[in-house]
Amino acid sequence: MSAVLEVKSLSKRFGGLVATNDVSFKTEPGEIVGLIGPNGAGKSTLFNLITGTIRPSSGRVEFHGKDITGCSPEQVAQRGLIRTFQSATVFKDKTVRENLRIGMQFNRLGGPLQLLDRSRVRVFRRDSERIANELLEFVALEPYASRPAGELPYGAQKTLGVAMALAAEPKQLLMDEPAAGLNPVETEQMGHLIERIRSEHHIDVVLVEHDMAMVTSICDRIIVINRGEIIAAGTPEEIQRHPEVIEAYLGVNLELD
Ligand SMILES: Nc1ncnc2c1ncn2[C@@H]1O[C@H](COP(=O)(O)OP(=O)(O)OP(=O)(O)O)[C@@H](O)[C@H]1O
Ligand SMILES: [Mg+2]
Structure with missing residues (x-):
C-alpha cells in the first residue's frame, strides 16, 4: 500500500x-496515527x-506520492492536507454557519479568479448550504447554527474548528491537541468524533x-518525539511498555491507567 503522508x-x-x-515516518491509508512527546x-x-x-532546513514531505516540500499552506490545503490548531481558532464574530462556509472556501471556489465566475459562485452557494447542514448534524452543532461562534462554550468552539477543517474536504487531517482545554466528558466526545471522521468520512x-487515554484508545499507531527526534514508534501497547518513552515522560503526568 502506498503511503498517505511521508516525511523524509x-x-x-x-x-x-x-x-x-x-x-522520518509514513502513514498508511485508513490509519489514525498519534504523535506524542x-x-x-x-x-x-x-x-x-x-x-x-x-520551511524545513532540510528534508522532504510527500503527500499521496507528490512532493509538497516548500508548498504554501494554501497549496497544501488544496491538495487535501488540512490541519486544526492547538487552541480553538474560529471567527468569533461570525455565526457557526458562516464559519463553516469559510472552511469550505479553501478548495471549493479555488483561487480569486474563479470568484469572478458567477455560475460557479451560484453553485457554491447552493452546495454550501447543504454541506453546512450535513456538517452541523455530523458534529451535533445544529442548535448553535445561527449563533456567533464566540458565544459557544469552549468545547463547542473546538468542535466547530474540526467541522471547519472537514468543510475543506480533507484527505488527511492533522489535529494539534484536539482535547486541550476540554473536560473529561468533552475529551471522550472528541475521541468518538475523530473515530467517526475516519469511519464515516474515510479521512x-x-x-x-x-x-494518553484518548491517544491509546483511538490510535492504531503512536510515534513518540523528544527533543525533536523520534524515539519510539509502535502500537499503543508497545509504546506504553517502551523504556525510553517512560523515561522521556518522567515528571510528566502520563495519565496512563
Ligand atoms: N518560530 C519559532 N522560532 C523559534 N523557536 C521555535 C519556534 N517554534 C517553535 N520553537 C521552539 O521549538 C521547540 C519545539 O516547539 P513546539 O511548539 O514544536 O513543541 P510542542 O511539542 O508542540 O510542545 P507543546 O506540547 O507544548 O505544544 C521549542 O523549544 C520551541 O520554543
Ligand atoms: Mg504544540
Whole structure:
C-alpha cells in the first residue's frame, strides 16, 4: 500500500535550537496515527513544517506520492492536507454557519479568479448550504447554527474548528491537541468524533495529543518525539511498555491507567 503522508529526514533549526532532527515516518491509508512527546518536543513544529507554515532546513514531505516540500499552506490545503490548531481558532464574530462556509472556501471556489465566475459562485452557494447542514448534524452543532461562534462554550468552539477543517474536504487531517482545554466528558466526545471522521468520512488522521487515554484508545499507531527526534514508534501497547518513552515522560503526568 502506498503511503498517505511521508516525511523524509526532516530537520528544522531555529538559530542554535534544533527543533526537528532528521524525522522520518509514513502513514498508511485508513490509519489514525498519534504523535506524542513532552512539551517543547517539536510536535507543533512538525505540523508547521508539513503544512507549509514554516520551511524545513532540510528534508522532504510527500503527500499521496507528490512532493509538497516548500508548498504554501494554501497549496497544501488544496491538495487535501488540512490541519486544526492547538487552541480553538474560529471567527468569533461570525455565526457557526458562516464559519463553516469559510472552511469550505479553501478548495471549493479555488483561487480569486474563479470568484469572478458567477455560475460557479451560484453553485457554491447552493452546495454550501447543504454541506453546512450535513456538517452541523455530523458534529451535533445544529442548535448553535445561527449563533456567533464566540458565544459557544469552549468545547463547542473546538468542535466547530474540526467541522471547519472537514468543510475543506480533507484527505488527511492533522489535529494539534484536539482535547486541550476540554473536560473529561468533552475529551471522550472528541475521541468518538475523530473515530467517526475516519469511519464515516474515510479521512486519515494524525493527532498530536497529551491525553494518553484518548491517544491509546483511538490510535492504531503512536510515534513518540523528544527533543525533536523520534524515539519510539509502535502500537499503543508497545509504546506504553517502551523504556525510553517512560523515561522521556518522567515528571510528566502520563495519565496512563
Ligand atoms: N518560530 C519559532 N522560532 C523559534 N523557536 C521555535 C519556534 N517554534 C517553535 N520553537 C521552539 O521549538 C521547540 C519545539 O516547539 P513546539 O511548539 O514544536 O513543541 P510542542 O511539542 O508542540 O510542545 P507543546 O506540547 O507544548 O505544544 C521549542 O523549544 C520551541 O520554543
Ligand atoms: Mg504544540
